[in-house]
Amino acid sequence: MRVLITGAAGFLGSHLVDRFLAEGYEVVGLDNFITGDPENLAHLTGNAKFELLRHDISTFTYVPGRFDGVLHLASLASPVDYLNHPIETLKVGSIGTLNALGIAKANKARFFLASTSEVYGDPTVHPQVESYWGNVNPIGPRSCYDESKRFAEAVTMAYHREHEIDTRIVRIFNTYGPRMQPHDGRVVTNFIVQALTGQPITLYGDGSQTRSFCYVDDEIDGIFRLYTKGDNLPTNVGNPREFTMRQLADLVVELTDSKSEIVTRPLPADDPKQRQPDITKARRQLGWEPTIALREGLRRTIDYFRPLIGSPRMKSRAQKLVG
Ligand code: UDP
Numbered sequence: 001m002r003v004l005i006t007g008a009a010g011f012l013g014s015h016l017v018d019r020f021l022a023e024g025y026e027v028v029g030l031d032n033f034i035t036g037d038p039e040n041l042a043h044l045t046g047n048a049k050f051e052l053l054r055h056d057i058s059t060f061t062y063v064p065g066r067f068d069g070v071l072h073l074a075s076l077a078s079p080v081d082y083l084n085h086p087i088e089t090l091k092v093g094s095i096g097t098l099n100a101l102g103i104a105k106a107n108k109a110r111f112f113l114a115s116t117s118e119v120y121g122d123p124t125v126h127p128q129v130e131s132y133w134g135n136v137n138p139i140g141p142r143s144c145y146d147e148s149k150r151f152a153e154a155v156t157m158a159y160h161r162e163h164e165i166d167t168r169i170v171r172i173f174n175t176y177g178p179r180m181q182p183h184d185g186r187v188v189t190n191f192i193v194q195a196l197t198g199q200p201i202t203l204y205g206d207g208s209q210t211r212s213f214c215y216v217d218d219e220i221d222g223i224f225r226l227y228t229k230g231d232n233l234p235t236n237v238g239n240p241r242e243f244t245m246r247q248l249a250d251l252v253v254e255l256t257d258s259k260s261e262i263v264t265r266p267l268p269a270d271d272p273k274q275r276q277p278d279i280t281k282a283r284r285q286l287g288w289e290p291t292i293a294l295r296e297g298l299r300r301t302i303d304y305f306r307p308l309i310g311s312p313r314m315k316s317r318a319q320k321l322v323g
Pocket of ligand 1: 080202203
């Protein structure tokens with residue numbers, strides 16, 4: 001069995017490469033490294049079952065050999081990254097998804113789309129169940145991400161209906177863990193890096209907005225189960241345990257034993273007020289359920305970041321983002 005994974009050097013992409021290799025698959029990874037980092041796959045150097053190609057899936061793509069599956073993970077997924085690169089974000093969700101679907105069609109392969117809880121926008125239904133259509137601002141600053149993923153879902157369903165491709169769509173809720181980029185601007189990385197370096201912890205708004213955080217090992221297990229035994233309609237995969245951002249800030253300060261103070265900053269435009277997945281479908285269909293609590297997952301993530309603080313790798317990533 002051989003699969004193609006786009007966005008292979010990213011946070012989730014690289015963990016998924018590891019999982020497929022562990023399950024005995026051959027893997028070809030594509031990445032243009034706009035936000036991914038080849039360091040995330042450095043441990044696979046010399047692995048005969050893995051190949052990494054530098055390539056932008058939003059441009060014409062031909063990859064030799066046959067594939068049983070195509071998994072489209074490539075995307076700028078952090079709000080800071082997609083606000084800095086809105087056109088690339090729209091391209092990879094639209095043209096990139098079409099190109100990846102084309103490869104699946106040519107190979108009669110299964111197609112797997114990494115979608116997002118952002119398709120629900122600032123939700124008026126809580127928790128979010130797959131049948132909810134969402135509350136998205138089509139022209140706001142987050143629309144480049146939200147609408148490109150909504151388009152990606154639409155075109156995936158169209159290929160399923162018209163070309164009978166066996167498709168999967170996962171709606172990923174906030175996921176965290178080792179291999180996140182330290183300067184990706186997301187809340188978990190910001191808070192941990194700030195706490196470990198003694199900088200103020202930047203709480204946006206009054207900190208009452210909520211998110212539900214899933215540890216990466218749980219998320220990857222849900223994704224793999226969905227790939228192998230899910231159905232063609234979207235499935236939420238995330239941890240339903242919901243926290244306010246203030247609770248998260250307090251927990252990070254406690255776990256890092258930091259002296260950092262918590263300061264408030266303005267809430268970004270269209271920032272969803274609440275988010276929690278309804279995972280009834282994943283529980284029933286995949287027998288999946290997250291097992292790692294936030295406290296334990298944060299401990300492991302802090303252990304990953306602590307030795308990186310001040311290292312050349314951390315600096316080069318920071319410089320890359322500035323550049
Ligand atoms: N947030 C925050 N401080 C930060 C970064 C983010 O309070 O330094 C908040 C942000 O306003 C949002 C939540 O944390 O309400 C999650 O933000 P993130 O960028 O991680 O992802 P989102 O879930 O919004 O896509």
